[in-house]
Each structure stands twice: as structure tokens, then as C-alpha cells.
Amino acid sequence: MYRGVFIYRIKQLWQYKISLTSSLPLYLIRGFLTISILLAFNTLSLQNNQGKELVNYIWIQTCFAPFVSAWIIDSDLNNIIKTGNIAYEYLKPIDLYWAWFIRLVSQRLLTGIISSIPLLLLINFLPVPYALKLQLSQEKLILFIVAISLALILNTVLSLLVYISVFHTFSITGSLLIFGSIMEFLGGLVIPFSLFPENMKKVLNLLPFKYGAAYPFQLLNENELSMASLIGVISQLIWIIIIIVIGKIWLESNIKHIVVQGG
Amino acid sequence: MxxxxxxxxxxxxxxxxxxxxxxxxxxxxxxxxxxxxxxxxxxxxxxxxxxxxxxxxxxxxxxxxxxxxxxxxxxxxxxxxxxxxxxxxxxxxxxxxxxxxxxxxxxxxxxxxxxxxxxxxxxxxxxxxxxxxxxxxxxxxxxxxxxxxxxxxxxxxxxxxxxxxxxxxxxxxxxxxxxxxxxxxxxxxxxxxxxxxxxxxxxxxxxxxxxxxxxxxxxxxxxxxxxxxxxxxxxxxxxxxDKYKKIKKIQLEINQVEQITSITNQIKQQFSPDYVTVIANEIVIEIRDETHEFEEFIKYISKIKAIGNYQIQSLNIEEIIARYYSELDI
The missing domain is CATH 3.40.50.300 (P-loop containing nucleotide triphosphate hydrolases)
Structure with missing residues (x-):
């Protein structure tokens, strides 16, 4: 059932493959710019390891941006809610929450695979301060794949909350402006997580946003895996469950009061 | 059920x-x-x-x-x-x-x-x-x-x-x-x-x-x-x-346009049509086909020379429903 949603959503997005692939240079330039700015601010500390870590962090963030960014919008879904076509969605024998979840995951996945992840092949060979230099071990790689997949799920369920809020606000832009900014800032996408003050980091560790963004990137930068890295995965799981429960309850209560307007 | x-x-x-x-x-x-x-x-x-x-x-x-x-x-x-x-x-x-x-x-x-x-x-x-x-x-x-x-x-x-x-x-x-x-x-x-x-x-x-x-x-x-x-x-x-079956709509085409008002008035006096309208050189009249009135009306219009052409119709389905809606006051 849900496989159908996945396949046909991918097929639909594939119609716009040129626009998807043309994002590749965009992401590359974005990575360069962010790194240049950070390097300019951090000239003094460039000598030590932090500079290298920052570069890695930015590149991984750029390459996996469609997985972690709040700004990946499914405008079709927004229209479905706004125009009342939700009536049709509602008449399909599927759970709305999971159907929408699949829709959003497939969009993020496809966008990532086509328009940013291929950059990984290129950025290894860039000149020194800009190159991605990772020390990878097998365990680290596996843990990263688990963490980034969970981050994808976590971000999707978080963004589902934004879509559900459209029932109240009638526009995804408004909801996203508020929620997206909070999510990206607190998740360490605007300023790299390691540059936050220590006290703030403690607070942010308690919020879900870090686990959707900064946490998987930091994993790759760590020299050795520790218990703390594993606890991150558990936190991700806990947050995913909490947010799914909130989302489902909220959607359910909205559906009960839904008024599909117009003839 | x-x-x-x-x-x-x-x-x-x-x-x-x-x-x-x-x-x-x-x-x-x-x-x-x-x-x-x-x-x-x-x-x-x-x-x-x-x-x-x-x-x-x-x-x-x-x-x-x-x-x-x-x-x-x-x-x-x-x-x-x-x-x-x-x-x-x-x-x-x-x-x-x-x-x-x-x-x-x-x-x-x-x-x-x-x-x-x-x-x-x-x-x-x-x-x-x-x-x-x-x-x-x-x-x-x-x-x-x-x-x-x-x-x-x-x-x-x-x-x-x-x-x-x-x-x-x-x-x-x-x-x-x-x-x-x-x-x-x-x-x-x-x-x-x-x-x-x-x-x-x-x-x-x-x-x-x-x-x-x-x-x-x-x-x-x-x-x-x-x-x-x-x-x-x-x-x-x-x-x-069936309710509206009896209503007939008659369209009269008048040759001499100057006579149109006098003919309309005559019809209004002699018969009791439900509805009369005049558009250019045409008069549209609705009469119930119940009493002899309708037959007499037909005889009457066949006598008048100024009427060049006439058409008798029943109400079409859209008109019936429009009537019925207004009758129900909705």
C-alpha cells in the first residue's frame, strides 16, 4: 500500500529531474561560501584541528542538506490541505499520517540522492583547506548511516507537524518561517554546533533538533566512538516516537473538525 | 437498505x-x-x-x-x-x-x-x-x-x-x-x-x-x-x-411591429395567460391547457393576420425545475 505512495511520488518528482540535478552546482557553491565565511572568522584557530573539523562538518551538512533541512517543501501537500483536495486523500484506504510521511521521506530521499549526495565524490579532491578529509572506520560508517537515516526520519516527522499546522494557518510559508528557523538554528545548521557556547549546548542536547542535524555530522568528526555516540541514536529513536505520537494525535483531532469548504 | x-x-x-x-x-x-x-x-x-x-x-x-x-x-x-x-x-x-x-x-x-x-x-x-x-x-x-x-x-x-x-x-x-x-x-x-x-x-x-x-x-x-x-x-x-405538463408556451411572431402592443393587450383581456413577455417582434405567452381557453386561444391567433408564425411548446426540463424551485421558494 504505502509502497504505492512511495513509487508514484518518486515517479512524479522524477518529472522534474533537470531541476533536481541543477541543484548540484548550487549546493557546491553554497558549501564553498559557508566554508569561506567560517574560515575568515576563524583564521586564528585554523592551525588546530577545529578548522578541519568545521570544513568536514559543513561539507557533510551540505551534502545531506535535503535530509536535514527544514526548507524542503512539498507544495503539493500544502495545496491538498489548502484547496480541500484533502477530501480525496481522506477517501483513500490509507492512514493519512503514514501516507504523508512516505510522501515527504521519498521527496527528501530523492532530492538528496540526485541533487547533493553526488557531491561527496567531488569534494574529496578539492585543494587543501576546502577538501573533505575524513578518517573513516567501518563502525563509524555504519553508525553514521544509521544516524543519518534516523535523522531523515526525525526531520520528516518534525516537518509533518508543520504540515499539520496548515490546518490552522492555511499557509505553509507562515508555519515554516517560524518553525523552520527555530529548527535549523537550534539544530546547528546555521551556525555549526561546536561553535555554540557550552551552556547552550547543554540545553540543546535536551531538544530534538540537534539529533536531526548536528548529531550525525559530529559522529563523522569524532576520533573514536564512545558510549555518548550510541546514546545519540537512542535519543533519536525516543524523539522520533514522541513526535510521531504528537503528530498523530494532532492530525486526528484536526481531521475530526475538518471542514472541506466549497461545492 | x-x-x-x-x-x-x-x-x-x-x-x-x-x-x-x-x-x-x-x-x-x-x-x-x-x-x-x-x-x-x-x-x-x-x-x-x-x-x-x-x-x-x-x-x-x-x-x-x-x-x-x-x-x-x-x-x-x-x-x-x-x-x-x-x-x-x-x-x-x-x-x-x-x-x-x-x-x-x-x-x-x-x-x-x-x-x-x-x-x-x-x-x-x-x-x-x-x-x-x-x-x-x-x-x-x-x-x-x-x-x-x-x-x-x-x-x-x-x-x-x-x-x-x-x-x-x-x-x-x-x-x-x-x-x-x-x-x-x-x-x-x-x-x-x-x-x-x-x-x-x-x-x-x-x-x-x-x-x-x-x-x-x-x-x-x-x-x-x-x-x-x-x-x-x-x-x-x-x-x-407531470405537474407542469399542462403549461404550454406559445411564441408568436408579429409581422406588423406597430400592432404588437394592441395584440398583447387584447390577449391579456380576453384570456388569462400566466405569463406574457414581449421581446422585439415576438410575444411569449404561457397558458394552461386545462379549460377550453387554450383551444380558443389557438383559434384566436389563427384569425389575426398580423401574426406571421407561431410555435407551441411544453416547458423544457430546465424551465420546469426553475419553476418548481421558485414555487418551493428556494
Missing amino acids: DILFSNISKEYQVKKRQDNPFLNFFNREYESKQALKNVSFQIKKGEIIGYIGPNGAGKSTTIKIMTGILKPSSGKCCILGVDPMENRIKFVKKVGVVFGNRSNLLWDLPVIDSIHMMQKLYDIPQETFSTNFKELTEMMDIKNLLHMPVRLLSLGQRMRCEIIVSLLHNPEILFLDEPTLGLDARSKIAVHQFIKKINEKRSITVILTTHDMNDIEALTNRVIIIGKGSKLFDGQFKAIK
Whole structure:
């Protein structure tokens, strides 16, 4: 059932493959710019390891941006809610929450695979301060794949909350402006997580946003895996469950009061 | 009994508007607007029901309640033995819905993809699917449209596909909310024939809302008329037609235009027509064919030389319904 949603959503997005692939240079330039700015601010500390870590962090963030960014919008879904076509969605024998979840995951996945992840092949060979230099071990790689997949799920369920809020606000832009900014800032996408003050980091560790963004990137930068890295995965799981429960309850209560307007 | 609708009412909360936009912003007062008032009816399996009424009468609201999209404020709605609000997933597998003003097809993809997606969503077994698919596409004659993206289809072509998509899972009830909206005459006939055939073949119950009385005439015997939220008529469509059968509309073409007012006045004095209008060189008169008045009127007009040509008609179906609506004051 849900496989159908996945396949046909991918097929639909594939119609716009040129626009998807043309994002590749965009992401590359974005990575360069962010790194240049950070390097300019951090000239003094460039000598030590932090500079290298920052570069890695930015590149991984750029390459996996469609997985972690709040700004990946499914405008079709927004229209479905706004125009009342939700009536049709509602008449399909599927759970709305999971159907929408699949829709959003497939969009993020496809966008990532086509328009940013291929950059990984290129950025290894860039000149020194800009190159991605990772020390990878097998365990680290596996843990990263688990963490980034969970981050994808976590971000999707978080963004589902934004879509559900459209029932109240009638526009995804408004909801996203508020929620997206909070999510990206607190998740360490605007300023790299390691540059936050220590006290703030403690607070942010308690919020879900870090686990959707900064946490998987930091994993790759760590020299050795520790218990703390594993606890991150558990936190991700806990947050995913909490947010799914909130989302489902909220959607359910909205559906009960839904008024599909117009003839 | 397929559909049981008893004492359904629906109220909408509408925010009170004030002229002052500033006050409007802080206004939290709502007034309730009654969309349906105590509507009850029953529909048997295999019937085709025409559900009609003027704009804003509550037709779509009824369809939405029947399909479980809206919750009625009070009353009991029982479709195929279940409340459509409860156990939604099981319920929607048994009904098919077409909203004439919305689309259920994947806009960017060929029609065939939407059809296959429905197969996956509804978990239709391959065998049922292929027989259904073959039968429906042949009946609707859309074979050559299947590989065209939906965005390239014309409205009529798209509507035919929408209807097919809603029937793939063998629903027991088909809800059609203005399926012929904006279709040309030929597409309308194709849709009529299709609905009729599918109703006979599968004894599927069809609920049809429409503004096009030709739809009703071609498809249904029983109509339910709703106006201002209340049910006003439930019965044979023929009964309404019979009611106005006696009214004849006569169009007189006058050769000498200068005489037109005197002739009109004479007619008004001698006979008691229901309705007289003058447009350019034509007089349109309505007379009841009950007493001898009508015969005398015919004799009278055949005598007058100024009348070049005349036509006698019964009211057409649209006029009948318009009359009936105004008679019901809706």
C-alpha cells in the first residue's frame, strides 16, 4: 500500500529531474561560501584541528542538506490541505499520517540522492583547506548511516507537524518561517554546533533538533566512538516516537473538525 | 437498505464579520449557519438517485456527510450498515467518489500511473484489477488516453478517467458530485451511458448531484430536492414533470411591429395567460391547457393576420425545475 505512495511520488518528482540535478552546482557553491565565511572568522584557530573539523562538518551538512533541512517543501501537500483536495486523500484506504510521511521521506530521499549526495565524490579532491578529509572506520560508517537515516526520519516527522499546522494557518510559508528557523538554528545548521557556547549546548542536547542535524555530522568528526555516540541514536529513536505520537494525535483531532469548504 | 439518513443536521461556525478590519482581527464571535436541517431519506441497493437543489442548498454537504468527510451536528447516518466516520479505512473501500471540481489523478503522470496507484492503495487483487480495468476502459473508451499525462487531457477526457479511477475497487456505492460539470454534450452522453451501464451490470447504487437536468432525465427515476438545507421533495421525477405538463408556451411572431402592443393587450383581456413577455417582434405567452381557453386561444391567433408564425411548446426540463424551485421558494 504505502509502497504505492512511495513509487508514484518518486515517479512524479522524477518529472522534474533537470531541476533536481541543477541543484548540484548550487549546493557546491553554497558549501564553498559557508566554508569561506567560517574560515575568515576563524583564521586564528585554523592551525588546530577545529578548522578541519568545521570544513568536514559543513561539507557533510551540505551534502545531506535535503535530509536535514527544514526548507524542503512539498507544495503539493500544502495545496491538498489548502484547496480541500484533502477530501480525496481522506477517501483513500490509507492512514493519512503514514501516507504523508512516505510522501515527504521519498521527496527528501530523492532530492538528496540526485541533487547533493553526488557531491561527496567531488569534494574529496578539492585543494587543501576546502577538501573533505575524513578518517573513516567501518563502525563509524555504519553508525553514521544509521544516524543519518534516523535523522531523515526525525526531520520528516518534525516537518509533518508543520504540515499539520496548515490546518490552522492555511499557509505553509507562515508555519515554516517560524518553525523552520527555530529548527535549523537550534539544530546547528546555521551556525555549526561546536561553535555554540557550552551552556547552550547543554540545553540543546535536551531538544530534538540537534539529533536531526548536528548529531550525525559530529559522529563523522569524532576520533573514536564512545558510549555518548550510541546514546545519540537512542535519543533519536525516543524523539522520533514522541513526535510521531504528537503528530498523530494532532492530525486526528484536526481531521475530526475538518471542514472541506466549497461545492 | 444501502443508505439510511435520519434527521441529519449540520451547522457551520462562521466568524462574524465587521466592517472594521482592525476589530475584525480581534473578533472571536461566531455565528452558526445551518447547512442542513433534519434531512432524512433512505436509499435502496441498486437505485440511482438524483440529488438536486439550487446553489448553496446543501447538496455537497450531504455528500460530504455520506462519505464521512464531515461529521453531522446531529442525526444518524448509516451507510452500508456502518457509520462512515467510524472505521474509515474499511468504509472507503466500499464506496467510490467523484467530485466534479476536484481531481484524484496524478497531474504530472500518465493516467495509467494513477490507475496502478489506485490498485496498490486499495490492494486490489491482480485478477479483479485486470478484468475491471479492461471492462471499464472499454466501456468508457479511454484506451488511447491511458498513456497521456493528465495535464494534457481535456476536461471531458479527465472526467472519464476520474470516474474509472473511482470504480476500480468494485465499490458498492458511487457518489458523483456534479460529474458533468463543464462537459460538452457528447461527453455528457458518454458519461450518462456509462453510469447507466455500470449500474445495471453491477447493481451499484449511484448518488448523483447535478445542476444539469438532462443528467437527471437520462439517469434517474427518483429525485430528492433539497433547498435551504431542508428536504423538499422525494419521489418520482415524472411527478414534477407531470405537474407542469399542462403549461404550454406559445411564441408568436408579429409581422406588423406597430400592432404588437394592441395584440398583447387584447390577449391579456380576453384570456388569462400566466405569463406574457414581449421581446422585439415576438410575444411569449404561457397558458394552461386545462379549460377550453387554450383551444380558443389557438383559434384566436389563427384569425389575426398580423401574426406571421407561431410555435407551441411544453416547458423544457430546465424551465420546469426553475419553476418548481421558485414555487418551493428556494
